[in-house]
Amino acid sequence: MVCFCFLVDQKSVVRRSKPVAGTCSRCRHGALVADMQTATRFCYIPFYWKSWKAIVCSFCGSILKSYNT
Template identity: 30%
Template sequence: MCLVFVCDEDERTLNTQVAPGACPYCGGVITVTDVESQWRFCFVPFYFKTRRRHTCTRCGTRLVVTS
């Protein structure tokens, strides 16, 4: 008997915008991307999470924004 669990993560880009300000490392333009993550277990979705990612377009650095 063989038991196989299939888990999968799917990421989808919802929206991309230009953020105000500049990258502290190189001075490039910062973009804000809304990303939706979906985890599936045996092809049944059981976890959704939407998050924002701030990225520099010039150097590609992911920036951490604190509130």
């Protein structure tokens, strides 16, 4: 039996964050500026890493604004 393994996914993690002026448009909690890192994985093995900055909500985690670096 042949096992097809075309499982590509992306996983984002927050490397560091600090409070920034601004509030979340959804829940009105404070915003954070975060250094994000996204790993693109193939069969759960990361093969590509991308670092980027984003303004995220400290409470619900929604991304309010993102910057490509």
